[in-house]
Amino acid sequence: xxxxxxxxxxxxxxxxxxxxxxxxxxxxxxxxxxxxxxxxxxxxxxxxxxxxxxxxxxxxxxxxxxxxxxxxxxxxxxxxxxxxxxxxxxxxxxxxxxxxxxxxxxxxxxxxxxxxxxxxxxxxxxxxxxxxxxxxxxxxxxxxxxxxxxxxxxxxxxxxxxxxxxxxxxxxxxxxxxxxxxxxxxxxxxxxxxxxxxxxxxxxxxxxxxxxxxxxxxxxxxxxxxxxxxxxxxxxxxxxxxxxxxxxxxxxxxxxxxxxxxxxxxxxxxxxxxxxxxxxxxxxxxxxxxxxxxxxxxxxxxxxxxxxxxxxxxxxxxxxxxxxxxxxxxxxxxxxxxxxxxxxxxxxxxxxxxxxxxxxxxxxxxxxxxxxxxxxxxxxxxxxxxxxxxxxxxxxxxxxxxxxxxxxxxxxxxxxxxxxxxxxxxxxxxxxxxxxxxxxxxxxxxxxxxxxxxxxxxxxxxxxxxxxxxxxxxxxxxxxxxxxxxxxxxxxxxxxxxxxxxxxxxxxxxxx
Amino acid sequence: xxxxxxxxxxxxxxxxxxxxxxxxxxxxxxxxxxxxxxxxxxxxxxxxxxxxxxxxxxxxxxxxxxxxxxxxxxxxxxxxxxxxxxxxxxxxxxxxxxxxxxxxxxxxxxxxxxxxxxxxxxxxxxxxxxxxxxxxxxxxxxxxxxxxx
Numbered sequence: 192x193x194x195x196x197x198x199x200x201x202x203x204x205x206x207x208x209x210x211x212x213x214x215x216x217x218x219x220x221x222x223x224x225x226x227x228x229x230x231x232x233x234x235x236x237x238x239x240x241x242x243x244x245x246x247x248x249x250x251x252x253x254x255x256x257x258x259x260x261x262x263x264x265x266x267x268x269x270x271x272x273x274x275x276x277x278x279x280x281x282x283x284x285x286x287x288x289x290x291x292x293x294x295x296x297x298x299x300x301x302x303x304x305x306x307x308x309x310x311x312x313x314x315x316x317x318x319x320x321x322x323x324x325x326x327x328x329x330x331x332x333x334x335x336x337x338x339x340x341x342x343x344x345x346x347x348x349x350x351x352x353x354x355x356x357x358x359x360x361x362x363x364x365x366x367x368x369x370x371x372x373x374x375x376x377x378x379x380x381x382x383x384x385x386x387x388x389x390x391x392x393x394x395x396x397x398x399x400x401x402x403x404x405x406x407x408x409x410x411x412x413x414x415x416x417x418x419x420x421x422x423x424x425x426x427x428x429x430x431x432x433x434x435x436x437x438x439x440x441x442x443x444x445x446x447x448x449x450x451x452x453x454x455x456x457x458x459x460x461x462x463x464x465x466x467x468x469x470x471x472x473x474x475x476x477x478x479x480x481x482x483x484x485x486x487x488x489x490x491x492x493x494x495x496x497x498x499x500x501x502x503x504x505x506x507x508x509x510x511x512x513x514x515x516x517x518x519x520x521x522x523x524x525x526x527x528x529x530x531x532x533x534x535x536x537x538x539x540x541x542x543x544x545x546x547x548x549x550x551x552x553x554x555x556x557x558x559x560x561x562x563x564x565x566x567x568x569x570x571x572x573x574x575x576x577x578x579x580x581x582x583x584x585x586x587x588x589x590x591x592x593x594x595x596x597x598x599x600x601x602x603x604x605x606x607x608x609x610x611x612x613x614x615x616x617x618x619x620x621x622x623x624x625x626x627x628x629x630x631x632x633x634x635x636x637x638x639x640x641x642x643x644x645x646x647x648x649x650x651x652x653x654x655x656x657x658x659x660x661x662x663x664x665x666x667x668x669x670x671x672x673x674x675x676x677x678x679x680x681x682x683x684x685x686x687x688x689x690x691x692x693x694x695x696x697x698x699x700x701x702x703x
Numbered sequence: 704x705x706x707x708x709x710x711x712x713x714x715x716x717x718x719x720x721x722x723x724x725x726x727x728x729x730x731x732x733x734x735x736x737x738x739x740x741x742x743x744x745x746x747x748x749x750x751x752x753x754x755x756x757x758x759x760x761x762x763x764x765x766x767x768x769x770x771x772x773x774x775x776x777x778x779x780x781x782x783x784x785x786x787x788x789x790x791x792x793x794x795x796x797x798x799x800x801x802x803x804x805x806x807x808x809x810x811x812x813x814x815x816x817x818x819x820x821x822x823x824x825x826x827x828x829x830x831x832x833x834x835x836x837x838x839x840x841x842x843x844x845x846x847x848x849x850x851x852x
Binding site: 202203208209212229254278 | 768813818824
């Protein structure tokens with residue numbers, strides 16, 4: 192017979208490997224084949240999926256959760272603690288052989304397991320090492336969410352940026368303003384903006400609108416996917432439903448990526464907790480399909496809405512009225528504050544308040560060319576372009592400080608930043624919130640203040656460099672932007688180098 | 704890189720219990736310069752031991768820990784004159800393997816300990832250590848079987 196297995200232990204340096212050796216030797220001596228995945232500190236080499244597919248049975252000898260357990264679903268499984276394998280490898284092999292024979296004699300067992308939805312996880316992978324320290328694990332959970340989110344950022348951001356470019360060509364300087372009015376659901380007075388019903392293959396505007404609608408749809412998934420895969424990294428498959436639903440609610444409530452991180456952690460821990468309940472045999476069958484998703488979603492989404500709903504609304508209202516009260520204040524200070532808010536949560540509630548403050552003023556400014564509201568809008572947009580551009584610059588200058596997916600995202604961030612799509616910086620901020628947010632707030636607030644001091648103006652609510660003709664004193668606008676970008680990139684590199692330096696210092700000690 | 708030196712072999716280990724035995728063995732790591740703080744390391748080993756005793760069938764004890772006080776992956780081998788209770792079901796241990804890993808060590812570092820752990824399951828390996836006449840032979844066996852197989 193052919194067996195596969197997983198071993199793990201709390202420290203990950205001894206029992207994991209002894210158990211693997213014991214099982215492999217015992218299997219060989221009994222005339223079987225067995226390959227064990229050691230989920231320990233020497234790195235876990237995942238089993239070849241073909242090997243798992245070909246296996247007759249599975250042995251888990253573990254003291255930690257088995258990573259990606261779903262890969263092994265639908266096979267007779269022996270599940271014991273790690274010490275059992277060390278003290279009695281041959282006994283476990285005998286048990287596994289008996290289980291396989293029982294399944295062969297009784298095909299309904301196999302059918303039941305195959306039908307269980309916990310089966311066939313596919314190849315979804317996490318970046319989590321169970322033996323790592325808590326701080327490392329938190330970073331690995333975040334990185335798992337970020338790595339699944341990055342393709343959505345790139346796809347959505349590039350679609351929107353191209354849409355702005357095409358709109359600029361098709362509609363002139365107001366292109367980017369017109370194009371965002373398109374949607375798939377517009378009816379009544381705005382029915383002409385319903386791109387699904389009015390798509391004209393010969394119209395460049397239609398193509399731009401099409402790309403914009405698709406890009407926006409992709410962006411709608413950023414927070415839910417981030418949340419879902421943080422929860423997945425924590426709880427494996429049971430985490431996906433509460434993470435995705437919770438993240439979707441966070442996105443709808445405008446809680447931004449910080450809200451998504453919150454629902455990801457909440458969903459992951461709740462799902463892990465519920466899935467570890469010792470339940471009666473009769474209930475066990477419906478745990479994965481009904482009980483775990485139901486309860487974990489109820490708790491995660493329910494808590495988020497009831498506990499955080501009002502504070503988020505309160506924060507938004509409070510900040511809005513505070514900003515309105517500041518209207519008469521020194522413009523440079525207002526620019527500093529608006530810039531800091533734009534850079535803080537990149538599309539979250541604080542950012543939205545500053546942005547809405549800018550666009551509301553735009554309507555009030557009317558046709559005036561030098562109204563303070565136009566300066567506010569310029570400061571807001573310049574500040575919102577800082578974070579993605581600074582991250583793009585940081586990845587280009589110091590690639591060794593970033594992971595491979597981050598470097599890819601860094602390339603797209605040039606285009607996203609230039610198009611005033613702050614979301615381009617979210618993957619970096621979600622992976623390393625403290626360092627990136629601190630740098631972003633400083634860089635963005637400097638740009639906001641400078642844009643105000645220079646007296647730059649803007650008559651468009653968005654568009655980045657694609658609305659350059661609408662920017663007053665655009666050379667100074669670019670100077671303000673460049674200064675903020677340089678400052679933020681410098682701080683990011685300094686903070687990340689220090690972190691890396693510390694890690695390498697401990698490594699260096701370890702190799703002495 | 705060597706896992707063990709002659710300083711890290713204690714052939715006439717004589718201790719009242721496993722904590723005293725671990726202390727004696729860990730002292731060897733301080734002597735050989737691989738442990739920067741004895742108490743921190745002993746604390747880490749004790750924590751692991753409290754989760755579950757590391758005694759194994761066949762008279763083996765494998766106290767081990769990852770610790771910030773450890774500078775490189777190391778093994779201390781102790782052969783007790785009288786069995787020391789290490790929590791195994793089948794009786795006291797006479798072959799003690801104290802395994803020390805640096806906290807946050809890279810995967811390459813850990814591979815050598817993984818290889819050591821696998822060897823510990825081989826009865827020939829344990830037998831040869833049981834019969835080794837002196838510290839030099841113990842070091843040679845570990846080097847041959849684990850470090851440069």
